[in-house]
Amino acid sequence: MRVALVGKGGVGKSAVAGTFARMLARRGEPVLAVDSDPMPGLAYCLGMPVDDAAIPEDAVVERAEGEKGPRFRLRPGLAAEQAVAQFAVPGPDGVHFLQFGKLRSGRDHFRSQFAFRQILAELPVDAWHLVGDLPGGTRQPFFGWGSYADTVLVVVEPTAKALLTGRKLARLAQAKHAPERIYAVVNRVRRASDVDDVTDRTGLEVIGVVPWDDEFAAAERAGEAPIDAVPDAAAVVAVEQLVDAVAGERTS
Numbered sequence: 001m002r003v004a005l006v007g008k009g010g011v012g013k014s015a016v017a018g019t020f021a022r023m024l025a026r027r028g029e030p031v032l033a034v035d036s037d038p039m040p041g042l043a044y045c046l047g048m049p050v051d052d053a054a055i056p057e058d059a060v061v062e063r064a065e066g067e068k069g070p071r072f073r074l075r076p077g078l079a080a081e082q083a084v085a086q087f088a089v090p091g092p093d094g095v096h097f098l099q100f101g102k103l104r105s106g107r108d109h110f111r112s113q114f115a116f117r118q119i120l121a122e123l124p125v126d127a128w129h130l131v132g133d134l135p136g137g138t139r140q141p142f143f144g145w146g147s148y149a150d151t152v153l154v155v156v157e158p159t160a161k162a163l164l165t166g167r168k169l170a171r172l173a174q175a176k177h178a179p180e181r182i183y184a185v186v187n188r189v190r191r192a193s194d195v196d197d198v199t200d201r202t203g204l205e206v207i208g209v210v211p212w213d214d215e216f217a218a219a220e221r222a223g224e225a226p227i228d229a230v231p232d233a234a235a236v237v238a239v240e241q242l243v244d245a246v247a248g249e250r251t252s
Ligand SMILES: Nc1ncnc2c1ncn2[C@@H]1O[C@H](COP(=O)(O)OP(=O)(O)OP(=O)(O)O)[C@@H](O)[C@H]1O
Pocket: 007, 008, 009, 010, 011, 012, 013, 014, 015, 016, 037, 041, 135, 136, 187, 188, 189, 210, 211, 212, 213, 214, 216, 217, 218, 220, 221, 235
């Protein structure tokens, strides 16, 4: 599966994505968790202390004068699959992690962004499951960043602002580069009516419901992945059900 999580800032994209990726990896699947947020947070939710691994500068070359295509690309001879083998960082349960790196100034950041996108665009579909954490808001998902995904999960919490962002994302996704599937994941649910609110306001089918869970948040505050610190917490169990639901949709 190739899943991208989108939604308003702070709704729980990284926490859900990290737990999702680890759960899927535990099933023995090759999982590449990808963070395209310039303020990365996914590594911590995966239980990996890395936040600085990036695609190295010498893996990327600039387009020659008169050449067509993007300004920067992977060094000739370096295929996307090899780049992942070299630059993705292995983590617990065998999950692998790729990010384009911290927000750095100028050119380096730019180079690494192009390479990151090229890798995701050219990686053979059967090589890895992708679980992507996109930055908050509506911009990035619709400028090609989420185009590797066949399933977009719009994470929504039952607050007026998050619902509004969820609704915008749902509309944009259907209008533009429509992914094969788009669903809502309702996070930080406190009451049953929260789920109805999301259905009514976004028009999206709800594929997962994650309860408000103090243990989940506490694990993160302590700098640990929820799946490691509180494996039986209600929110972790709910993300496991989400993995089942997404996997089930894909085979049906
Ligand atoms: N179900 C939940 N119950 C309680 N707290 C949660 C739940 N889901 C996420 N959180 C907490 O909410 C905070 C924000 O979550 P997270 O960082 O995953 O959001 P995000 O959408 O990735 O944010 P950003 O847009 O800034 O990247 C974290 O402290 C996290 O632990």
